[in-house]
Amino acid sequence: MEPTSEQMEAVRLFDQGGALKVNACAGTGKITTPQLLARSTDRRGLYLAFNRSIAEEAKRRFGSNVVCSTVNTTRRRGILVLRLGVRHRGVRVGGS
Template structure:
């Protein structure tokens, strides 16, 4: 902190309380000087290490420049991401394949399925490719070790039996890879 900065009596009380080593909770409104107070605490407690958690990268970057070296400034998201196993984090940022290309790659063709009202609905290769892509996305964002039928989204207008048939037929299968790519098992009727 700059030499000319003088803490308010409230800030000084917080710095003194932090020095005791007890747990401390401070509530203050926006602009009340919370970050300045935390900088005072960080200097007081040096060389003890601390972490400043921010809600966005810009605030974390600003904090990195203002806190002493014993404090690490990071976002809440980066802390959570760092604690997540790499098997899950590697699945989150995969490039998407357009549904029509996915359908073409797996030879998916149009199929008619019954609706909940009994009327036939046509699902195009694009629709089926979108279901597979969305299902892969759901799987990749889940903690499941393998794809499951529930990952495949099916419109509520589709008959329950047909929905189960679609989920089973479009379920990604095969050995997991680092890129979360799977072969698609398609029933003979699709």
């Protein structure tokens, strides 16, 4: 599939660095666009989905440099790490 002009603009902006948020309606390429971004770099990324089935589909489509998760799972992990000091994947935030 050939990227749209909007998707190519997103890749161009992403390559300039900094954070990028893609906000789009249903069926407009919200998984395809981040895939293009992930393929354009070795940098790590985070794909947030609103439900588990979308997060699981994204995991199958993205490379290992992108963590795919639901908003709620990410929120719960943040609470565990920040408030309780629980380790997640060997990383401890705010502590030694």
